[in-house]
Amino acid sequence: MPQFAFSVPVGSWHPFLAASIASLRSQGPGIAVALLDASGDPRVRALADAHDDWLSYRRHGPDGGQSDAIIEGWKNVPGDWLGWLNADDILMPGALDRVRARLAEAPDLDVIYGHSSIIDETGATTGYHFNVEPPGPRLLQAGIISQPSCFFRRAVCEGVGGVNADLHYTMDWDLWIRMYEAGAKFDFVEAAMSMVLWGEDTKTASLNKRRRSELQDIISRHAPEAAQSGTFRAFLVHAAADRVWPAGLRERVRRRLRRSGPSVFGIRADGLVQPGAQLFLAHYDAEPKTGLVLEFDSDPGGLRVSGDALPDEIARAGKTIEIRLSPALAGGETLSLQLVPEPGSTVRFLSAAWR
Template sequence: MSDLPRITVVTPSFNQAAFLERTIRSVLDQGYPNLEYIIVDGGSTDGSVDIIRRYADRLAWWVSEPDQGQSHAINKGLQRATGEWVGWQNSDDVYFPGVFAQLAEAARCWPRAELIIGDMQLIDEHDRLIREMRYVRPTYESLLAEGMVLANQAAFWQRALHGRIGWLDESLHYGFDYEWFLCVLRETDQVVHVPRCLAALRYHDASKTSLSQRLFDAEFRSILAGKMLPGWKKTLYRARRMFLTLGNGHFGYVLRGIMRRSGLVR
């Protein structure tokens, strides 16, 4: 176990009892021997706390109490983390089997890495695939140009980064993940992309993702104030992503993306 890096996962939770156990099991059933798992519940009233209690002996720490929102809950967990690598997984999303072993292997192969990301799937409330999300190695400017072209569901970073750039912005409730990764990529270029689906984001009627586009757009504009790139640069980064995705062998994915943008498929 001493050869494997310690990994800390934080799950912020609030009234997601329908999906929470699947999230918890996706973390604990990895069988990774050097795992620290923290759940920060915001005072759920839907049975979530009963689910958490069933796994309490396998958790490093958990709490259920009112908080100031998702970013605050994540920070509470991250500030207790002791892992070399950290990340958070939302209470309705899941990791795929073997993700922590793949992270450990990537960290071994790229010892200077400070951020490691993978690809992701979108799934529905019944775990059915909606579509895959293929990414490439992000940069600070690629996030400015294209938006959220990586996913926290499939991202891990060195805990030491928090000592250099602080914590998630708790004044943000929808765009805090985007703002956080902009801070990370402004700080470091030691980034590795693992071209495999490591996790899934669940899209359902009650998810923040499906409910919050207008509010996210407002925070997005606030985050980007004074940082916007010219149009030609955005086009350049879109072309970069397409060619790197082709280089990873995802020809069908690129073709479907072109067809969606052309209105030929949904």
């Protein structure tokens, strides 16, 4: 049975941090968690106090940055498999059970990863991380792995030198590449393993000089020469869309760029709902959720919604479908919904928000 060691570096307080810790705690036995708090915020310390009986290691005070904190955490907690969550990352219920099950089938695997749901600042689900794909050479030129949904052997990580403490933005991609080039056995699980915030203040939306430098270095060393300029340009366009462009322009450009993008669980990169579309939703609040509002870019018309918690009431108004859940969804459980569009329809999914 694999034992997991997790680092949770905290540079500043984030409202999702409580859910992040709760999501780790919900994974069951066989997990040791280190909380590395450089925030100086009393709310982080209070949250750590509330989980003090469970945390394996905690440190409050300055550190050398996120990568340094991740390394510190792993050094101070046991576990032959590693992972890390930032303060705004949340594991899906049962994520580590999926890793355990895969290892029971293929015990020689070194890296296991899956999909991520994307959430906004309110906690509403807005889609999936559409760049994630099975392992292969494209890893050398694109971020095809979602870091919070990736878990790997300590021995393999340490064998390639571990996380590079000098990197601030690309330490995950750099680590994946070094393990891949060293011959580590990667595996992809077709499941949503985490919820990841994509917002204007997240690090991946940054256009600053340090991030540009780190990206250029990795791309120039690993990506095929013919693909280097296009790869770097794609990162810049994504960052500009998140931080610079006005909201209206941002959504129009995103939709156009993603029109030919991949689909994850039947939701295309631009939000188009395709036959067989599925949403996997979860929360970690103390109070069960009794309702859900689905929002689309146009009137969903004849779109049918079904799921494992059958709705006992559906109200449709304009571009939304409101669902009342029966039974209510408790924290740490997953709701699976199926969306069945009318043939030929072009309705696009925008968000799913708890009520």
